[in-house]
Amino acid sequence: MNKATYLICRVIIVMLASNNMAFGAYCSLRDPIAAIKTLYQGSNQYRSIVAAITDENKNSVKERLPFTLHRSEIGKHTLYLVLENNKPHGFVHARSELAEWGLIEIAWGMNFDMTINGLFFQRCRSPKCSRELTDRLNVLLKSRSFSEIRKMLTKNGAETTAHIASDFAKSGDLALLAIRSALKTIAITEIAWKKEITELK
Amino acid sequence: MLKRILILYIGYATLLATRCKPAKSPFSALILLSTAPLVFYTKTTYAALDWGLGLNSRWAIDISSKASWDPDTHHSAMAHAFGLDFHKVFSSESGDIGTLVFQPYLVSLNNVPNPPFFFDDGNDTELTWRIANFNYTALSEGEFNIRAGHFEIPFGLEQNIDTNGALRQYTFSDRGIKADWGISVNGVLPALDYEIALTRGSGNEIENQENPYIISGRIGSPSYKNLVSGFSWLYGDVLGAVGVTRLKRAAVDVAYYYHNWEFLMELSGGKNEHTDTLNSLIEVSWRNALEDLHLYIQWRHLQLKPESRWEAGDDIAAGVRWLPMPYLEISTQYEKQVDLIKQQQNPTRLTLQFRLRI
Numbered sequence: 001m002n003k004a005t006y007l008i009c010r011v012i013i014v015m016l017a018s019n020n021m022a023f024g025a026y027c028s029l030r031d032p033i034a035a036i037k038t039l040y041q042g043s044n045q046y047r048s049i050v051a052a053i054t055d056e057n058k059n060s061v062k063e064r065l066p067f068t069l070h071r072s073e074i075g076k077h078t079l080y081l082v083l084e085n086n087k088p089h090g091f092v093h094a095r096s097e098l099a100e101w102g103l104i105e106i107a108w109g110m111n112f113d114m115t116i117n118g119l120f121f122q123r124c125r126s127p128k129c130s131r132e133l134t135d136r137l138n139v140l141l142k143s144r145s146f147s148e149i150r151k152m153l154t155k156n157g158a159e160t161t162a163h164i165a166s167d168f169a170k171s172g173d174l175a176l177l178a179i180r181s182a183l184k185t186i187a188i189t190e191i192a193w194k195k196e197i198t199e200l201k
Numbered sequence: 202m203l204k205r206i207l208i209l210y211i212g213y214a215t216l217l218a219t220r221c222k223p224a225k226s227p228f229s230a231l232i233l234l235s236t237a238p239l240v241f242y243t244k245t246t247y248a249a250l251d252w253g254l255g256l257n258s259r260w261a262i263d264i265s266s267k268a269s270w271d272p273d274t275h276h277s278a279m280a281h282a283f284g285l286d287f288h289k290v291f292s293s294e295s296g297d298i299g300t301l302v303f304q305p306y307l308v309s310l311n312n313v314p315n316p317p318f319f320f321d322d323g324n325d326t327e328l329t330w331r332i333a334n335f336n337y338t339a340l341s342e343g344e345f346n347i348r349a350g351h352f353e354i355p356f357g358l359e360q361n362i363d364t365n366g367a368l369r370q371y372t373f374s375d376r377g378i379k380a381d382w383g384i385s386v387n388g389v390l391p392a393l394d395y396e397i398a399l400t401r402g403s404g405n406e407i408e409n410q411e412n413p414y415i416i417s418g419r420i421g422s423p424s425y426k427n428l429v430s431g432f433s434w435l436y437g438d439v440l441g442a443v444g445v446t447r448l449k450r451a452a453v454d455v456a457y458y459y460h461n462w463e464f465l466m467e468l469s470g471g472k473n474e475h476t477d478t479l480n481s482l483i484e485v486s487w488r489n490a491l492e493d494l495h496l497y498i499q500w501r502h503l504q505l506k507p508e509s510r511w512e513a514g515d516d517i518a519a520g521v522r523w524l525p526m527p528y529l530e531i532s533t534q535y536e537k538q539v540d541l542i543k544q545q546q547n548p549t550r551l552t553l554q555f556r557l558r559i
Contacts (some may be wrong), residue, residue, distance in 0.1 A: 017392035025331075025332075025363055026286050027302045027304065027332040030424075031338070031343060034389055034423055036343075045296030046296055046342070047525050048292055071527060072414075072527065073321070083295065083296055086295045090236055098490060098491065100490050101490065102461055102490060103492055125459060192212070
């Protein structure tokens with residue numbers, strides 16, 4: 001490769017590296033309407049708040065957790081502010097998690113104090129993602145804060161504690177994935193939407 | 202001011218140099234430093250555009266080149282597309298008002314046989330519209346929305362699976378139209394998703410010639426589940442190269458997801474003017490865990506009854522879609538017609554596409 005070709009390639013690579021985005025046309029974006037209606041029963045309007053999740057945000061999550069976001073999570077994402085009678089009621093934020101059979105997308109409901117309100121599987125290609133499992137995870141995580149959920153994992157975050165592991169013996173991989181996702185969701189929401197959340201409070 | 206810019210530049214260049222892999226030679230280091238202002242310029246441009254386009258917006262430049270080759274006739278063709286993909290959610294204090302999607306693409310053809318009728322010939326360049334519409338969502342919390350503009354005809358599998366700009370396509374070629382100008386009502390109810398549309402019937406451009414129109418719709422089970430099914434219909438006069446054709450179609454589609462596998466099926470029947478038609482598609486595909494590699498195989502079966510007896514034809518397509526980097530897609534597809542129908546002279550074709558989103 002001559003120097004001119006190398007220079008052109010390098011310039012293109014640097015230009016591409018300066019814009020973080022996931023592949024996929026934006027016409028395929030869908031609002032998590034079913035998730036919002038399930039997580040916040042009753043009549044609820046919602047307001048989108050789009051923010052860029054950056055490499056810096058990824059590093060900030062890494063400071064709070066022994067794991068962090070994967071590369072496809074970098075880019076613009078939407079936090080949905082759920083409104084009840086035109087007043088802020090909570091948040092919904094969907095995150096994609098890597099699993100052995102593909103991406104699992106979980107929509108998380110969060111209360112204003114950043115405790116978990118509930119979860120909704122928007123995309124899970126395992127038959128184990130049943131209604132029963134969703135209900136059990138909701139019981140486990142509902143109203144829990146970041147620090148309370150953190151205690152459900154071992155120090156290195158690679159496994160659930162023995163108590164959780166025995167409770168979810170048949171679906172331990174999904175329980176671990178959901179707990180890690182809950183922690184990541186709270187962390188990245190507080191980091192990437194800090195200004196908006198502060199203004200709302 | 203100049204001093205500030207210089208400090209900013211040196212700081213940025215240093216940051217860039219420290220974040221990149223160590224330079225192996227003075228030449229590499231020089232290149233790193235020389236590209237720093239370009240990165241700074243690019244980031245500033247993106248930031249300025251973000252600011253100018255307002256809150257809740259996303260945008261990307263989408264560039265693709267597609268080369269196809271017919272091994273029987275040794276005919277080769279190319280198509281290049283350069284477009285904007287813009288998405289913006291308009292909101293008020295009391296909630297979202299609606300979503301604008303705007304995707305104009307400049308498409309240039311080179312030696313393409315049988316191009317879409319809005320191209321002058323197979324060596325033409327035209328402005329095309331993939332999607333360009335506003336979906337008004339403020340009426341009923343997503344249950345009843347009104348869309349106006351250019352959008353995909355709500356029919357069959359294409360309603361839930363994005364195929365814009367991809368080699369992997371389903372059955373729109375059977376209907377002769379993929380997207381159209383018009384209005385629709387759409388929404389997500391607890392037990393079903395729906396979209397019902399009235400459109401111009403002219404595809405890329407709004408044409409009044411011979412007064413085309415299409416009434417179409419799809420009602421399906423919730424798209425977030427692993428088993429998704431739908432019923433759709435289409436009726437109307439569709440404008441093509443030789444005027445309008447009266448189309449009638451009804452279809453059922455099913456998608457089933459199991460671990461890394463995706464199984465798709467679409468069955469449709471109806472009439473093209475006075476010719477009865479039956480169309481079926483089955484696809485099996487597999488994705489790796491990271492979903493940056495997608496392998497698929499499709500079988501399409503078409504039956505036509507122009508007079509008293511049925512004629513049948515089959516197509517198979519096999520393809521690979523690979524994302525080696527988040528902004529680059531490389532895909533290839535091989536299509537072969539197994540049995541010929543007089544009216545459906547599709548060649549054997551090997552296609553390779555590079556697509557970049559920046």
